[in-house]
Every structure is written in structure tokens, then in C-alpha cells.
């Protein structure tokens with residue numbers, strides 16, 4: 001089956017600044033993908049490359065089996081919601097739907113009207129007067145009513161309060177299910193990612209640190225707790241992602257087959273998604289920006 005998104009040594013430079021470096025991705029269809037990483041990691045750059053808004057400096061990216069924005073037909077297969085959900089302030093909600101119908105051959109007017117009604121939006125309301133949450137709902141409606149095979153959303157819920165956020169994410173999940181589409185969304189909120197995503201990409205330091213199905217990633221990673229010397233000497237085949245030392249014991253987040261850890265002098269548990277993401281982000285962060293070590297570690 002054609003991957004929904006495939007990148008090979010994908011690199012993007014802005015002048016001398018390297019925003020993405022040698023990124024490889026191979027994402028199967030039908031996933032809801034959470035793209036996470038610190039500020040400036042390259043998330044918007046990756047999403048803009050996926051939509052064809054910008055071109056790679058080197059390497060390649062293919063979306064639904066073709067170059068991004070390769071043709072009008074390909075553009076119709078992808079729905080994009082840019083950061084801050086931009087809308088035309090002077091146009092009404094109904095104007096936006098009319099524009100959507102004019103610009104998109106596969107436009108589903110009845111789906112659009114249904115979503116607008118469910119979101120409680122008045123079609124006569126000017127978009128400039130909508131709240132952040134309402135704007136996000138309008139932008140999502142415009143993207144969904146194209147009936148795309150892939151939705152790309154750049155921090156779609158960033159400006160929303162917790163209740164609006166939950167509502168927005170629920171409608172996103174419903175829309176993805178209704179369309180049978182895939183989705184990629186960038187977010188700083190790991191709880192949002194956990195709520196709707198089944199595939200995770202951690203981008204940090206311009207590189208893909210880890211990517212895979214959430215359930216497989218959680219099964220492959222383990223939290224080891226034990227004495228400092230025990231978590232420092234791990235068996236072959238165990239990759240240490242992050243180690244933290246506290247006065248009485250140390251904690252390591254490792255990637256390994258579970259059987260390799262059996263019988264060791266440590267306690268083994270499954271980390272949660274937040275621990276896993278933070279472990280990769282910390283590993284990739286320049287030493288000056290990492291969280292401060294514990295007192296004991298600092299004093300050694």
C-alpha cells in the first residue's frame with residue numbers, strides 16, 4: 001500500500017539555517033499522526049513541505065504517492081489547516097462555504113453545512129468576529145468538506161481553552177473516521193496527541209528522533225529504576241534514551257526487547273507517552289537547554 005507520507009533524506013535550509021536535516025519517514029495510510037517537538041524543531045517546515053507550500057533543499061518527500069501539490073487533482077486529496085487557522089476576516093461563514101464550493105471539485109456542501117450547524121456557527125457571522133475556537137472549527141470544516149484523503153493541521157488547537165480544545169479534537173476524530181482519511185497534526189500538547197493520535201513523530205534538533213505507531217513505541221520502550229551503577233551498565237541491545245539520577249536511585253528510559261531486561265537488578269515499567277517524548281527531546285537538546293540535573297548529579 002502506498003505510504004501516506006514518505007520522506008527520504010529530506011532536508012530544508014533557510015539560507016544558512018538548517019530547519020530539517022536528513023529526515024526519513026515512511027508512514028502507512030490510515031493513521032492519525034501526532035508531530036511533536038520543541039519550538040523551532042521544524043514541525044511547520046515539515047507540514048509546509050507536505051503541502052507543497054515550500055520545496056526541499058535536498059532529499060525528497062512524497063504525499064499519497066506523489067510530489068506534494070503535484071497537480072490540481074493531488075491538491076484536492078489533501079486538506080490543510082495552517083497555524084492560527086487563518087480565515088478571511090471580511091467574509092461571512094456562508095461566504096467561506098461558497099468559496100470552498102467554487103474552489104474544490106469534490107466539495108461536500110451538505111457535510112460543510114452539517115458541521116457548521118453542529119459547531120453552533122451562524123452562517124451570517126463575519127469570520128473576523130469569530131472566537132479562536134470558532135475560527136478553528138470553520139477552518140477544519142473548510143478542510144474536511146473537500147473530502148480529502150489526508151488532513152494536515154498545524155497546531156490546530158493551540159489557541160483554544162481546554163473545553164473548546166476537547167470539542168475540537170472530538171470533531172477532528174469524527175471527521176477523520178467519517179472520511180476514512182489520515183491526518184497529521186502538530187502540537188505542543190501531549191495530552192491532545194494522546195487523545196487523537198495513533199502514530200507519533202518526535203522531531204527535535206531538525207531531525208526525526210523517533211517515529212512509529214504509539215502502541216508499538218510504548219511496547220518497545222521501558223522505564224528502568226535502580227541503583228546508579230546498575231542503570232549505567234545495561235546489556236547489549238538496550239539503547240538508553242535518557243538517564244536521570246536522583247539521590248537514592250536512577251531512572252533510565254530505554255529502547256529494547258523486553259526479554260533483554262529480564263532478571264536485571266532494576267524494576268521495569270512502561271513509560272507513558274509524555275515521558276517517552278520528553279526523553280527523546282531531552283536527548284536531542286543542546287546541553288545548555290536541558291532540564292537542570294538533580295542536586296546529587298550536579299554536585300558529583
Ligand SMILES: Nc1ncnc2c1ncn2[C@@H]1O[C@H](COP(=O)(O)OP(=O)(O)OP(=O)(O)O)[C@@H](O)[C@H]1O
Pocket residue numbers: 014017018019037038039040041042043044045046
Ligand atoms: N521562512 C523562514 N525563513 C527563515 N527561517 C525560518 C523560516 N521558517 C522557519 N524558519 C526557521 O526554521 C526553524 C524551524 O521552524 P519551524 O517553524 O518549522 O519550527 P516549529 O517546530 O514549527 O516551531 P514552533 O513549535 O515554534 O511553531 C526555526 O529555527 C525557524 O526560525
